[in-house]
Every structure is written in structure tokens, then in C-alpha cells.
Amino acid sequence: xxxxxxxxxxxxxxxxxxxxxxxxxxxxxxxxxxxxxxxxxxxxxxxxxxxxxxxxxxxxxxxxxxxxxxxxxxxxxxxxxxxxxxxxxxxxxxxxxxxxxxxxxxxxxxxxxxxxxxxxxxxxxxxxxxxxxxxxxxxxxxxxxxxxxxxxxxxxxxxxxxxxxxxxxxxxxxxxxxxxxxxxxxxxxxxxxxxxxxxxxxxxxxxxxxxxxxxxxxxxxxxxxxxxxxxxxxxxxxxxxxxxxxxxxxxxxxxxxxxxxxxxxxxxxxxxxxxxxxxxxxxxxxxxxxxxxxxxxxxxxxxxxxxxxxxxxxxxxxxxxxxxxxxxxxxxxxxx
Numbered sequence: 172x173x174x175x176x177x178x179x180x181x182x183x184x185x186x187x188x189x190x191x192x193x194x195x196x197x198x199x200x201x202x203x204x205x206x207x208x209x210x211x212x213x214x215x216x217x218x219x220x221x222x223x224x225x226x227x228x229x230x231x232x233x234x235x236x237x238x239x240x241x242x243x244x245x246x247x248x249x250x251x252x253x254x255x256x257x258x259x260x261x262x263x264x265x266x267x268x269x270x271x272x273x274x275x276x277x278x279x280x281x282x283x284x285x286x287x288x289x290x291x292x293x294x295x296x297x298x299x300x301x302x303x304x305x306x307x308x309x310x311x312x313x314x315x316x317x318x319x320x321x322x323x324x325x326x327x328x329x330x331x332x333x334x335x336x337x338x339x340x341x342x343x344x345x346x347x348x349x350x351x352x353x354x355x356x357x358x359x360x361x362x363x364x365x366x367x368x369x370x371x372x373x374x375x376x377x378x379x380x381x382x383x384x385x386x387x388x389x390x391x392x393x394x395x396x397x398x399x400x401x402x403x404x405x406x407x408x409x410x411x412x413x414x415x416x417x418x419x420x421x422x423x424x425x426x427x428x429x430x431x432x433x434x435x436x437x438x439x440x441x442x443x444x445x446x447x448x449x450x451x452x453x454x455x456x457x458x459x460x461x462x463x464x465x466x467x468x469x470x471x472x473x474x475x476x477x478x479x480x481x482x483x484x485x486x487x488x489x490x491x492x493x494x495x496x497x498x499x500x501x502x503x504x505x506x507x
């Protein structure tokens with residue numbers, strides 16, 4: 172079981188690092204909807220290629236498969252993920268990174284944990300209940316530490332939105348991983364049937380690429396048919412608090428390559444983090460009610476510390492208290 176905990180903390184560190192990639196992408200491409208679609212397309216194309224190649228090399232054969240169940244679940248995850256990418260780009264322009272990460276991680280803590288306990292009968296021990304209460308307490312201290320200008324109605328809507336949508340990603344992951352007989356590639360293990368996670372992640376990437384491509388195509392079609400519906404704000408976010416920056420000496424080709432590179436790095440961060448979660452949530456592993464709290468706690472700690480060190484965000488007394496509570500809760504989850 173120890174290896175699962177190692178993978179989860181690696182996943183938390185990876186998820187925390189992707190916030191900085193998002194910031195760099197935002198500076199170059201703005202905070203508009205089309206920018207998030209482009210980010211998703213190239214990021215998840217990277218995920219699909221990476222895990223397809225990894226699967227083929229691991230098995231030494233063509234590692235692919237199809238079922239409507241896997242395709243349907245991954246397409247739903249793609250819809251939710253795309254909305255999270257969009258809200259992530261937008262909220263970084265109007266909100267606070269540490270608070271954004273708290274809402275995002277607590278969203279993926281609450282809903283998957285409830286599903287794990289209620290649907291898949293994972294035990295809700297006294298220690299686990301105390302750890303969950305500590306996580307909820309942490310959000311109170313985090314919100315109380317935010318500057319008033321970061322708690323606008325617009326920012327709060329994004330915080331709540333990321334809470335719900337990121338939680339649904341964990342729910343869909345849990346549902347898929349606990350139905351191995353319906354998945355695109357079933358594996359036989361010592362404990363019974365398990366999911367071929369390389370195939371699952373390949374379909375996860377392909378479904379998001381498909382959705383992003385369709386949205387991008389529809390956007391261009393509508394822009395051609397009804398150009399009056401569109402303006403620069405929708406496309407690149409200019410005028411919404413984020414200036415699109417392209418250095419004067421930077422050629423268009425280089426700018427495109429940098430954008431694709433940032434999206435690819437984002438994809439690798441997100442893909443590897445999700446891959447470790449998939450391993451930990453499959454049957455006979457840790458389960459959703461343990462996996463997601465540990466991921467959440469680790470990511471909150473890593474992202475908050477990184478925000479203070481690299482983004483010069485203020486480390487107030489409520490924030491320190493929140494971090495200590497999160498650390499205590501995360502440690503408890505390792506012993507439930």
C-alpha cells in the first residue's frame with residue numbers, strides 16, 4: 172500500500188505545478204473561452220499520445236480497445252475538464268491562487284468521498300470523519316485570509332463552479348474504475364479484474380481532443396455565419412483584466428510553438444496526476460474516500476507554499492492555520 176501513498180503525493184506535487192503553467196499560458200493567450208479550448212486540445216492530445224505510446228511499450232503490443240462505457244465516461248470527464256480549464260484561466264485573473272486551489276481540491280474531496288462511502292461501501296471510520304471535518308475547517312480559515320478585492324461575486328462564482336465541476340471529475344473517475352468488466356481494456360490481476368489505465372487515459376485524452384475540436388469548429392462556423400455575435404473579448408480575453416503579451420522580437424512561429432509547448436506541459440502534468448489517481452481508485456487499492464483527501468491536502472499545501480514563494484502571495488495567520496489543519500487531516504487519512 173505504501174507505493175499508492177507515494178504516487179498520491181507525487182500527483183499532488185504535479186497538480187500544484189500546473190497552476191504556474193496556466194499562469195504563463197494566460198499571459199500569452201488571454202482569459203477568453205477560445206484560449207481554454209486551445210489549451211485543452213493540445214494538452215489532451217499530449218495525454219492521448221503519451222499514454223498510448225506508454226501502453227504499447229509496456230505491453231509490447233498494440234494496446235488499445237473500445238467500449239461505449241469507457242467512451243461515454245471519458246467524454247463526460249472531457250466536458251467537465253474543459254469547464255474546469257476555462258474557469259481556471261478566468262479565476263486566476265480575478266481571484267487568489269491559494270483560495271482557488273482550496274475550492275478546487277475540496278470539491279474533488281467531498282463528492283468522490285461521498286460516492287465512495289455511499290455507493291461503493293467504503294468504510295466511514297471515526298478517524299476518517301474527523302479528518303474530513305478538519306478539511307472543511309481549513310476552508311474557513313483560507314477564505315478568511317483573502318483580501319476583500321479577491322472575494323467579488325464573480326470570483327465566488329468561479330470558486331463554487333470549480334468546487335462542483337472538479338468534484339464531478341473524481342466521481343466519474345471512481346465510477347469508471349469500479350466497473351472494470353465494462354471498460355475498454357480489462358486486465359486480469361491477482362485480485363481479479365482491473366482496468367488497463369493506459370487505455371483509459373488514452374481515451375480520456377482523445378475524448379477531450381474530440382470535444383475541443385468540435386467546439387473550435389462550431390465557433391469558427393458561427394463566427395462566419397453570424398460575425399456580429401463575436402468580438403475580441405470572446406476570443407482572447409482582451410479587456411477582461413489580462414493583457415495578451417507577445418514580445419516584439421518573438422516571431423509568430425515561435426509564439427505558436429511556445430503556446431503548444433505550455434499546453435503540452437500542462438497536459439503531462441494533468442495526465443500523470445490523473446493516472447496516479449486512476450491507479451489508487453481501482454478495486455483493491457486505496458479507494459476514493461482516501462485517495463482524494465490525500466491528493467487535496469497535498470495539493471493545497473504545495474500550491475499555497477508555491478504561491479507564497481514564487482508569486483509573492485501573502486502568508487497570513489489564517490493561511491498558516493489552514494495549512495496546519497490540512498497537514499494534520501492528510502496525515503490522519505494515511506492511517507484510517
